[in-house]
Amino acid sequence: MRKISYAGAIVEALRTSLSEDSTVSLVGSYVLGLGPKRVLMDSIRAEFPDRIYDPPTSEAAIVSIGAGAAMAGTRPFVDIGTASFSYVGWSPLVNEAAVARYMSGGSLRVPVVYHMLHGLRGGGAAQHSGSPQAMLWNAPGLEIVLPSSPYDVKGLMRSAIKSDNPTVFINHARLMDIEGDVPAEDYTVPFGRADIKRAGRDVTVVATSFVVHAALSAAERLAADGIEVEVVDPRTLVPLDHKTILNSVRQTGRLVVIDEAPLSCGVASEISAIVAEEGFEFLQCPIVRVARPDIPVPFSKPLEDAITPTTEKVIAAIRRVIDPRAKNAATRLS
Amino acid sequence: MTISLLDRKTTLSIFDRMLMMRYFEEAVLRLYNERRFASHFHLYIGQEATGAAVLEALGDKDLICTTHRNHGHLIGRGSDPGQTIAEILGRSTGLNRGRGGTLHASDPSRGFLSTSAIVGGCAGLAAGAAFGIKTKRETNVAVGFFGDGALEEGLVIESFNIAALWKLPVIFVCENNSAGAIGPQQGGYPTAITATDSFTRLPAAYGIDCVKIDGTDIVAVYEATTEATRRCRTGQGPAFIEAFTVRWPGSSPLWPEPATVTDLNEAWDPTRIKGPHAAWVRDHDPLLRTARDIVAHGYASQDEVMARDKDARTRIEAGATFAIESPMALSETVYEHVFA
Numbered sequence: 001m002r003k004i005s006y007a008g009a010i011v012e013a014l015r016t017s018l019s020e021d022s023t024v025s026l027v028g029s030y031v032l033g034l035g036p037k038r039v040l041m042d043s044i045r046a047e048f049p050d051r052i053y054d055p056p057t058s059e060a061a062i063v064s065i066g067a068g069a070a071m072a073g074t075r076p077f078v079d080i081g082t083a084s085f086s087y088v089g090w091s092p093l094v095n096e097a098a099v100a101r102y103m104s105g106g107s108l109r110v111p112v113v114y115h116m117l118h119g120l121r122g123g124g125a126a127q128h129s130g131s132p133q134a135m136l137w138n139a140p141g142l143e144i145v146l147p148s149s150p151y152d153v154k155g156l157m158r159s160a161i162k163s164d165n166p167t168v169f170i171n172h173a174r175l176m177d178i179e180g181d182v183p184a185e186d187y188t189v190p191f192g193r194a195d196i197k198r199a200g201r202d203v204t205v206v207a208t209s210f211v212v213h214a215a216l217s218a219a220e221r222l223a224a225d226g227i228e229v230e231v232v233d234p235r236t237l238v239p240l241d242h243k244t245i246l247n248s249v250r251q252t253g254r255l256v257v258i259d260e261a262p263l264s265c266g267v268a269s270e271i272s273a274i275v276a277e278e279g280f281e282f283l284q285c286p287i288v289r290v291a292r293p294d295i296p297v298p299f300s301k302p303l304e305d306a307i308t309p310t311t312e313k314v315i316a317a318i319r320r321v322i323d324p325r326a327k328n329a330a331t332r333l334s
Numbered sequence: 335m336t337i338s339l340l341d342r343k344t345t346l347s348i349f350d351r352m353l354m355m356r357y358f359e360e361a362v363l364r365l366y367n368e369r370r371f372a373s374h375f376h377l378y379i380g381q382e383a384t385g386a387a388v389l390e391a392l393g394d395k396d397l398i399c400t401t402h403r404n405h406g407h408l409i410g411r412g413s414d415p416g417q418t419i420a421e422i423l424g425r426s427t428g429l430n431r432g433r434g435g436t437l438h439a440s441d442p443s444r445g446f447l448s449t450s451a452i453v454g455g456c457a458g459l460a461a462g463a464a465f466g467i468k469t470k471r472e473t474n475v476a477v478g479f480f481g482d483g484a485l486e487e488g489l490v491i492e493s494f495n496i497a498a499l500w501k502l503p504v505i506f507v508c509e510n511n512s513a514g515a516i517g518p519q520q521g522g523y524p525t526a527i528t529a530t531d532s533f534t535r536l537p538a539a540y541g542i543d544c545v546k547i548d549g550t551d552i553v554a555v556y557e558a559t560t561e562a563t564r565r566c567r568t569g570q571g572p573a574f575i576e577a578f579t580v581r582w583p584g585s586s587p588l589w590p591e592p593a594t595v596t597d598l599n600e601a602w603d604p605t606r607i608k609g610p611h612a613a614w615v616r617d618h619d620p621l622l623r624t625a626r627d628i629v630a631h632g633y634a635s636q637d638e639v640m641a642r643d644k645d646a647r648t649r650i651e652a653g654a655t656f657a658i659e660s661p662m663a664l665s666e667t668v669y670e671h672v673f674a
Contacts (some may be wrong), residue, residue, distance in 0.1 A: 025469045051469075053500060061458050061492035068462020071447040072397055072476070074469045076462075092489070095452050096459060103438040105431030106671030108447065141672055164674035 001181040007037035009150040009182045010171070011044060013157035014077070016186050018048050021075060024161060026052040027062050028079030033117050037176045063089030063114065067097040067166070070112035075161055083118035083170060084130035097166040098141030109164045113157075119210055119260050120292075120308050121173040125299035131292070133208075134261040136168050137237050137270065143167040143191060144237040148212035150180035152235055155189030162188070172210035172260075192239035196248070200228035203254040203318050206245055206271050208234055211258045211290075211309050218314035227322060237267060245271065246279045253284035254321040258309050263291040288317045336553045337627040344390060345633055346642070348552045349624050351386035353646035355406040356596055356621050358415055361654045362405060362422060362436075363584070363592050370658065371423050375436040377590045378406030380582030383620035384509055385410045385479070387555035388575075391563060393474065397445045397463040399456040400479040402437055403509070404449040407479055413441040415653030425660035432663030433671065454487030456480055457506060461493040464504035464571070475503045475566040482510040482526045482576075485533050494574075498540040503566035505559065506542075506574045508533060509549060511581045537574040549577030550620035580618040583611040594619075598643050601625040602636060 004012075010031060017024050029045055029052050032038045045052055055062045059080055066078035080086045086093065093114065100110045118131045136144055143165050147153035153171065160167040197212055198219050207215040212233050219229035232248050234241055249255050255275055257268040268289040275287060290309045298304055337345060359377045366375065378385065381403070389410040392398075400407045408418050413429060421428030422436045429439050437451035447463055450456045460478025467474055484490050485508065497504050510533065512526045530536060534544040543565060547554040555577055562573035584593035593611050600606045600615065601622040607615050615622065628634050634642070 023466075023469055025465075027465075053465075056492070056495055056499065058492035058496060060489040061461070061496050064455065064458025064489060064493065065462035065465050065496060068399065068447070068459035068464075068476070069466035069469065070462075071442070071459065072463040072466025072470075074466040076465070076469075091452055092455065092458055096448070096450060096455055100448060101674060102672050103430060103434040104440050104442060104448075104671075105429065105433045106674075107430065108440065108442045109674050111674075143673070 002184055003179045004150060004182045005037065005176065006150045006153055006178045006180070007032045007040050007176040009154035010157060011040045012182070013154045014044055015047070017158060017161040018044070018051055023074040024051070025069070025074065025076050026079070027055055027066060027076055028081065029054055030081060031079045031115055032176055033173055035176055059085050059088035060092060064092035064096060066112040066114065067092055067100065067110055070110045070166070071100065071108055075111050077113045077115060077161060080114055080116040082128050082130070083116035083132050084127050086114070086116050086132055087130070094139035098139045101165070102141060110166045111164045113160045113167045113169050115169045115171070117173040118170050119172040119174060120297065120304060122304070123299060124297065126296040129297040131261040133170055133237060134266045134270070137267065138265070141166065142238060145169045145191070145235070146208040146237060147171065147235060148175070148209050148233050150178065150182045152189055152195065154182055155187050156235060158186065158188045159191055163191070170209065174210050189235065191236045192241050194232050194234045194241035194244035196244070197231040197233045198229065200230035200252070202228045202252055203256060203321055204230050204232055204248040204252045205256045205258060205314065205318065206232045206234065207258040208237070208267065209260065211260055214309055214311045214314050215258055217311045218318060221311070221315060222318060227318065229318060242274060242278060245275065246282070249275055249279050250282045253282055255283065255287045256290060256314065256317045256321055257287065258290045258314055260292055260309060262294050263289060264294050266291050285321050288321055290314055290317050336551070337631050339553050340556060342633045344556070345552070345628060348386045348390045348556065349628060350642060350646065351389060351410040352382040352621050352624060353643055354409045354415065354650065355382045355386065357647050357650040358405055358409045358418070360596065361419065361650050363590055365419070365423065365654065367592070373435055373437070375422070375590065376403040377582070377585055378403055379584060380618065380620065381509055381511055381549060381579050382406055383552045383624060384507070384549040384555050384577040384579065387552040388477065388507055388559045391556050391559035392477065395445060395472070395474040397447055397467070397474065397476040398479070399448045399450065399460040399463060399476065401453070401456050401481060401484065402449065402451040403481060404439060405436070408439055408441060408446060411441065411444050411446050413444060413446065415650050416656030419653050419657035420660050423657050424663055425657055426663045427656070427660040428663070431667070431671065454480060454484040454490040457484060457490040457493040460506070461497045461502055461504050464497065464502035465500065467503055468500070473567045475505060475563050475571070477505045477507060479507045479509060482508060482512050482533060484508070485536055486528055491536060494537045494540045494542055497572040498542050501569060501571055503571040505562045505566060506537065506572065508574065508576045509579065510576055511579045533576055534574060542572050542574050544574040544576070546576045546578070549579040550618065550623055552624055579620070580614065583614050596621060598622065598625050598640060602629060
């Protein structure tokens, strides 16, 4: 199959969506970030000049305008840029878009997509490295998408734009250059369906977004030691595919959950709690979480590295659940 | 008196909307005092001329977003009084099945997209609705109603900028009801705290067409709205209307109180006006002013006005009865309508 970049897959999804539906508009066109891949958006800008609006630096207003335009029956795709900036638009995101349908008693649809780039990216420090997925998960009414591969991002973005609900589409800044198999034809990846990125019988690792790749390289390295790791990528947090996660844990009996959001009340914490409540009888040992520690993101590389959920930390976590008695062998995980 | 500038049909239609708004609010206040609901709420009494004339000037396809002082806008738009009261009482028959309440009631089937009780929230939503209209290449307009306090919110200023940059067909209606409001010194609460001496200077800085009008004058409001819709429909939007009213005494305390009770006979017999708030009723009640003008201009007799008054009261009472007799929202439905 054809291999293209993650960024290229996003551009294909946007082009198809803009071509297919005249009510789709782009508010903000730096969807691919400010890295070298940004030039891939030039063709979209040239093709749909009257459908793309680069707004002023007014996150609150563009989030609000996206919600209002969706209420009026269109499908805006609002690019917030770096996910840390979404906090500026938090009120319209959680007080308007997320709750409008419920407040209306089901008589309103809010089919807006909010796109943002999350995560540790090398020197982003405290205000350019945010991973708000857990906070957003605590704002009922939003669908939350966290793709990890070029194939997934294209299909999930098509689903997000077609969705009748407000959807937060969170890409990791470091995923843009990743290459992978992507069909040239149009397709969708449905929400609420986890993907088993690698099958294995010994331990389940649940991961989303960029840390899926840390999980996959950990699995690759542990395979050499005869440890078979299953990597489950939920792909969407809302809706969340409980069944695939629980089925995997039923088979392996061991669970490690990885995420870049801070540990407390984080994505890893929520998934751990779900498995503890719904699949306790499957577990042969305690669940281990690998997440960002509860500190602001530092700038200096050694400091940033110290809080990043790396392959090494995932390996240590997996070894800990494979042999719980070897606790002392594990490094401090988060 | 400028009422002759509007035709009889338009005038009476605005007046009917005002009557419905007024008696709706008097019913809400009574239902609150009967302890039929418990939440905080905001009444539109005293501002009816603004909402009614703006809504009269709009078409069926125009879109509306408003703020927490929303009942008048809903009823003025034609929302069913029974379903709207039912929503305020948390009933299953409410406009929003009891999920919105007074602070969030909406009626999307009438283009009434949202009540945002986040101060200033509706300005961004209205600009967004206008952006949707522009995307669809339609010629309808979006209206955002908000109070003067909303101009303290950054989102509103950002929305002015974007509406102006993208020439969005949005009309911002600022209902300035603070004149005469009781501030914290008198035991009330502050309503507008701003360094500007004129609210219209804010949208005007972005080149938005602005007017300041008397919000109790249906002619001024109707004409300003008609001109604003004309501009928006021809791609010259947005527009900003600041409509002044003098705050109804019942809205001055922290919690609404039945400060005055409407009797249209006072419109042509001011000697009937009594009580501590007689000055407001005499000088600032838009309903009495409009009733008086209608009779003085010969658009209707006193008897005809009173017949309309009775009709509105009857419809509101029927709505209140419907709401009271409706079942409460069912707890087993609480998970419904989160997602489409």
